[in-house]
Amino acid sequence: MRYLSMLLLILVIAGNLLGEKRRDYPIKPVPFTAVKVGEGFWLPRMTTNREVTVRYDFKKCEETGRIANFARAGCLEDGGFQGIYFNDSDVAKVIEGAAYCLALQPDKELDEYLDRLIVKIAAAQEDDGYLYTARTIGDPKYNYPGKEKRWSHLAHGHELYNVGHMYEAAIAHYEATGKKTLLNVAIKNADLVCKTFGPDEGQIVDVPGHQEIEIGLVKLFRLTGDEKYLKQAKFFIDMRGRQDKRPKTYGTYTQDHKPLVQQEEAVGHAVRGGYFYAGVADVAALTGDEDYLEAIDRIWQDVVDCKLYIIGSVGQHGAGEGYAGAWKLDNTRAYNETCAAIALALWNQRMFLLHGDSKYADVLERVIYNGFLSGVSLSGDKFFYPNPLTCDMKFKFNHGAMERSPWFGCSCCPVNVVRFLPSLPGMVYAQKDDTAYVNLFINGTGKVELPDNNVKLTQKTRYPWDGKIRITITPEKAGEFALKVRIPGWALNKPLPSDLYKVKPADRFDWRPTWTVNGKSISSPLEKGYAVIRRSWEPGDVVEINLPMKAQRVTAHENVIPNRGRVAITRGPLVYCAEGADNKGKVLDLYLPEDPKLTPAFKPDLLGGVTVLTGTARSVSRAEDGSVVNKPKKITMVPYYAWCHRGANEMQVWLPEKKELAELAPIPTIASTSRVTASHSHGSDSTGAMNDQQEPKNSGDHDIPRHTWWDHKGTAEWVQYDFAEPKKVSSVAVYWFDDSGRGACRVPASWKVLYRDGKEWKPIKAPATPVVTKDKFNRFTFDSVTTDALRIEVELQKDFSGGILEWKVE
Ligand SMILES: [Zn+2]
Numbered sequence: 001m002r003y004l005s006m007l008l009l010i011l012v013i014a015g016n017l018l019g020e021k022r023r024d025y026p027i028k029p030v031p032f033t034a035v036k037v038g039e040g041f042w043l044p045r046m047t048t049n050r051e052v053t054v055r056y057d058f059k060k061c062e063e064t065g066r067i068a069n070f071a072r073a074g075c076l077e078d079g080g081f082q083g084i085y086f087n088d089s090d091v092a093k094v095i096e097g098a099a100y101c102l103a104l105q106p107d108k109e110l111d112e113y114l115d116r117l118i119v120k121i122a123a124a125q126e127d128d129g130y131l132y133t134a135r136t137i138g139d140p141k142y143n144y145p146g147k148e149k150r151w152s153h154l155a156h157g158h159e160l161y162n163v164g165h166m167y168e169a170a171i172a173h174y175e176a177t178g179k180k181t182l183l184n185v186a187i188k189n190a191d192l193v194c195k196t197f198g199p200d201e202g203q204i205v206d207v208p209g210h211q212e213i214e215i216g217l218v219k220l221f222r223l224t225g226d227e228k229y230l231k232q233a234k235f236f237i238d239m240r241g242r243q244d245k246r247p248k249t250y251g252t253y254t255q256d257h258k259p260l261v262q263q264e265e266a267v268g269h270a271v272r273g274g275y276f277y278a279g280v281a282d283v284a285a286l287t288g289d290e291d292y293l294e295a296i297d298r299i300w301q302d303v304v305d306c307k308l309y310i311i312g313s314v315g316q317h318g319a320g321e322g323y324a325g326a327w328k329l330d331n332t333r334a335y336n337e338t339c340a341a342i343a344l345a346l347w348n349q350r351m352f353l354l355h356g357d358s359k360y361a362d363v364l365e366r367v368i369y370n371g372f373l374s375g376v377s378l379s380g381d382k383f384f385y386p387n388p389l390t391c392d393m394k395f396k397f398n399h400g401a402m403e404r405s406p407w408f409g410c411s412c413c414p415v416n417v418v419r420f421l422p423s424l425p426g427m428v429y430a431q432k433d434d435t436a437y438v439n440l441f442i443n444g445t446g447k448v449e450l451p452d453n454n455v456k457l458t459q460k461t462r463y464p465w466d467g468k469i470r471i472t473i474t475p476e477k478a479g480e481f482a483l484k485v486r487i488p489g490w491a492l493n494k495p496l497p498s499d500l501y502k503v504k505p506a507d508r509f510d511w512r513p514t515w516t517v518n519g520k521s522i523s524s525p526l527e528k529g530y531a532v533i534r535r536s537w538e539p540g541d542v543v544e545i546n547l548p549m550k551a552q553r554v555t556a557h558e559n560v561i562p563n564r565g566r567v568a569i570t571r572g573p574l575v576y577c578a579e580g581a582d583n584k585g586k587v588l589d590l591y592l593p594e595d596p597k598l599t600p601a602f603k604p605d606l607l608g609g610v611t612v613l614t615g616t617a618r619s620v621s622r623a624e625d626g627s628v629v630n631k632p633k634k635i636t637m638v639p640y641y642a643w644c645h646r647g648a649n650e651m652q653v654w655l656p657e658k659k660e661l662a663e664l665a666p667i668p669t670i671a672s673t674s675r676v677t678a679s680h681s682h683g684s685d686s687t688g689a690m691n692d693q694q695e696p697k698n699s700g701d702h703d704i705p706r707h708t709w710w711d712h713k714g715t716a717e718w719v720q721y722d723f724a725e726p727k728k729v730s731s732v733a734v735y736w737f738d739d740s741g742r743g744a745c746r747v748p749a750s751w752k753v754l755y756r757d758g759k760e761w762k763p764i765k766a767p768a769t770p771v772v773t774k775d776k777f778n779r780f781t782f783d784s785v786t787t788d789a790l791r792i793e794v795e796l797q798k799d800f801s802g803g804i805l806e807w808k809v810e
Contacts (some may be wrong), residue, residue, distance in 0.1 A: 022286070023286060023287070023288050024354040026353070027247045027353045027356050030429035030447065032104070034447040035425035035444065035447075036425075036445045037443065038444035042445075043425065043444075047425075049100040049421040052381055053097075053376065053381065055110075056381045057370060057414055057415050060414070060508060061090060064082065064083055066083060066087045066090055067117065069081055069134075070088070071123070071124075072133070074076070081133065085132075085144035085157070087133075088162040089158070089161060090411055091117070093169070093412075094418055094419070094690075095164070098418075099172035100422035102176040115150075120754060122182075122185050128192055131166065132163075132252050154206050154207065154458070160210075160213045161208055164294075164708075166182075167186045167189075168215065169182060169186060169775075172419075174551045186725050187224070189250055191219065194231075197605075206246060207246075209256075211255070211272050211275045211276040212450075213277045213691050214236055214275070214276070215233075218230060218233050219570060234281070234287065236606065237276075242265070247326050252268045253268045253269055255267060257272055260292065261279060262300060263295055265302040265326075266299050266323050272322075274340055280295070281296055282350065284354070285350070296788045303475075304363065304496060306557070307326065308496060308498075310501055311336065311575050312363060312365075312366030312370050312372075312591055313337075313340055313344065313367065313370075313372075314336065315336055315337055316328060316396075317333040317386070321340070321402065322335075327560050329563065331562055332392050333388065333395065334386070335388075337385060338376075338383065338387060341371040343419075345368060345420070348363045352364070358488070358489070358528060359489065361440070362488060362497050363496065363497065364427060365440060365488065365573045366495075368440075369641060371531055371638075372420065375417055377645060378607065379776040382406055383408070384398055387399060389654060390548065393650055394686040394692060394705040395686060396683060396684055401648075416642065417421075428440045431449065431450060434452065435450075435483070436450065436457065436468070437484045437485075437486070441464075443461055445457065445460060449452060453475050453481060454523070455481070455537075457474075458474065460472070464572045465602060467546060467549035467572060470544050473539075473542070473546070474539045478537065483533045483537075483543065484530040484533075485545055486530055490550075491509070499631050501554050501557070502555055503552045503553070504553040504554070504567065507550075507553050507560055508552075509548040509550070513546060515531045515533070515546070516544045519542075520568075546714065549571060551570075552571065553568075553569060554567060558652060565656055565657055567655055569637055576613055576645050577651050578637050579638055581649050586650055587650045587651065588650050588662070588663040589621060589633075589665065590617045590619050590635060591618055591620070591630075591661060591662040592655050592656070592657055593617065593618055593657075594657075596617060596635075598614065598615040599615060606752070607638060607642040608642070610638055610639050611639075616632050616633065616634060617634075617655070619631065619634055622664065624739075630662075640653060666691070666692060668807070668810075670724075671691040671721060672691045674722055676690055676691060676722075677722070678717070679718045680717060685722045689705035689721065690804050691721070692804060694805075694806065695806065699739075706737050706805050707719065708737060708801060709803060710744075710801045712801055714745070716795055717793070717794050719792050721790050722789045723787075723790075726788045726808075727786065727787070727788075728784055728785070729784065730784035733810075734775040734792065734808075735777050735805045736748065744800055745801045745802050746800040747772045748800075749797045752794055753766075753782065753791070754790070755785050755787040756791070764783065766781065
């Protein structure tokens with residue numbers, strides 16, 4: 001065995017000496033440093049990222065102890081561990097983002113800041129290379145998975161995840177500055193990982209619960225040429241789901257339920273999945289492993305067929321931040337973590353480099369203009385973690401808030417944005433043999449190195465607001481080569497590359513995209529989604545692409561139940577939404593008539609400059625006599641990425657086409673006009689769920705808003721209605737939430753009703769005590785009393801929490 005590997009090594013070295021190129025992605029991306037983004041859509045976002053978000057994220061990392069943890073582990077300062085055990089990774093991600101910014105533009109202050117920060121990180125590293133501040137600090141008061149022993153709880157311990165991000169940061173820092181300070185830390189750690197994990201005697205056979213290190217190891221291999229890092233990445237991939245090789249596997253949540261080559265569909269945590277499939281693509285490209293390729297092709301098809309939101313993101317609430325199964329694409333409870341969008345983009349970029357098909361760039365483009373970009377505010381210092389497609393003003397989708405948040409306890413998303421934005425230009429152009437690819441339409445220039453020529457491509461466009469793109473070709477010398485320009489699927493009436501979403505027949509474009517060279521029309525069939533122009537080019541030749549662009553109504557596949565009878569509006573790569581701020585505060589009451597005629601208009605002063613769509617929709621409301629009426633209502637729609645910059649308000653992407661699906665404002669009742677409070681309400685739930693007049697199907701109804709006292713268990717709790725004015729009341733009806741078989745909420749052990757008399761709470765008088773029953777309203781009648789407030793007190797069952805779906809008062 002040893003002789004064999006020695007022989008292999010000699011062969012590899014000999015191969016290298018002979019100039020033999022090793023296997024890799026057949027298509028090479030043009031690095032982001034060879035692309036200069038000009039004025040237009042992306043430049044302000046990248047400038048804000050560099051000027052605001054990088055510094056802001058570092059400041060937050062300081063304020064929250066993320067950076068002090070390194071100093072403390074390195075004995076540069078005293079104190080215990082602060083925050084969460086995977087916070088080391090956040091610092092790494094901001095360093096990576098900062099390094100990309102440095103690579104694009106010198107910044108002495110930032111450069112020096114990184115130097116000081118890296119001193120702390122290097123100090124935190126143990127002598128043998130181990131880097132994990134939670135353990136090195138050894139704070140007896142801080143508990144985390146695997147505290148007992150190194151590498152003992154990889155399912156949740158994140159030891160390998162943290163350093164994976166550190167490798168990426170270190171390489172970015174080295175490439176931007178030429179300094180090896182962080183790279184040395186990364187290599188020392190990676191060497192320890194390679195020594196610790198493997199198939200040999202004395203090594204651990206295990207995998208990281210949160211993938212990411214695979215990508216980092218491959219990057220280390222590319223930089224150093226040291227095969228062991230590639231082998232290590234492959235080992236982690238090969239050992240996933242291997243119940244025959246490991247004492248314990250970690251199940252579907254971590255894509256560890258079966259070996260990769262047997263996996264058929266996307267399951268589990270969406271960020272882990274995205275990083276995993278991206279890492280597999282890297283290793284497949286470098287090793288030529290056909291089984292790997294088949295596996296990720298299959299999984300990709302599964303995602304685009306039935307698990308991808310129209311905004312180009314993945315993952316659901318209640319599914320462990322992950323895939324909930326085929327067609328399960330709920331809108332209010334869409335999770336669509338910003339990190340999952342980024343992971344999906346990284347994966348799709350790699351799929352393009354493997355296959356050269358534009359459908360991967362179609363997904364990538366949908367992600368970057370929608371599900372990713374919504375994750376960071378225009379100001380660069382407020383963030384979405386989940387990105388839902390409806391805001392009902394009840395469900396606090398953004399980890400306990402209904403607005404963009406300045407930071408999160410687990411703040412993976414804000415620090416992921418900061419590294420993704422500056423690297424985005426690296427996805428615009430690519431090259432294979434004597435072919436230059438144009439995948440994204442972004443103003444500016446890209447330098448493509450062909451085997452016999454260097455070519456500068458200059459794009460001029462108002463994309464995504466306009467479908468005209470002008471590309472000036474400036475080769476170093478005149479000569480023949482091919483230009484492949486992506487014709488986006490959306491321009492051919494295919495919003496995403498599957499039949500999950502379809503443009504309504506009436507809204508299909510009545511002309512096809514066109515392209516010209518120096519004004520002369522070219523017509524050739526598309527190749528894998530690309531317009532191919534092969535000719536002898538002269539400096540100054542101009543290619544003009546004209547893509548049809550208009551507002552289109554898109555329907556979802558029949559199997560997506562929440563979207564039945566609804567349409568989403570797209571225009572080019574953008575998905576639109578209706579937001580309260582533009583529509584008199586309410587949008588859930590809207591529905592679109594058969595022919596809504598949505599007209600575009602560019603508003604330079606709105607939301608950083610956006611094209612809005614306006615038209616006449618209809619809305620449902622109640623007349624004075626209580627009857628339901630519908631009438632025309634002006635509708636204004638804004639790009640989804642730009643929503644929620646004007647306070648918390650209703651938002652909807654999938655608009656009903658029929659009045660029956662439009663939401664009526666609640667009928668004014670004692671309950672619906674009351675102010676609702678509770679002893680405690682879980683961050684993702686809402687006290688407003690109790691009086692929203694949404695009738696539960698059963699006690700385990702997860703499709704409507706709820707109030708829960710989660711995670712209080714076995715305690716005494718209360719909820720309270722403060723009436724709009726004093727009323728005579730004689731009964732209440734309560735529908736308890738109980739998720740037996742799924743969670744730890746149960747109907748309460750007992751409950752009682754109190755009324756307010758002046759400042760005092762008094763028990764109501766009743767002939768019987770209230771009963772507790774699942775799956776129906778628990779009606780409780782008592783001696784009538786005039787009061788301005790009612791309170792329900794509950795005793796939760798021992799070891800269980802509880803909640804309420806609806807509470808009526810009569
Ligand atoms: Zn995240």
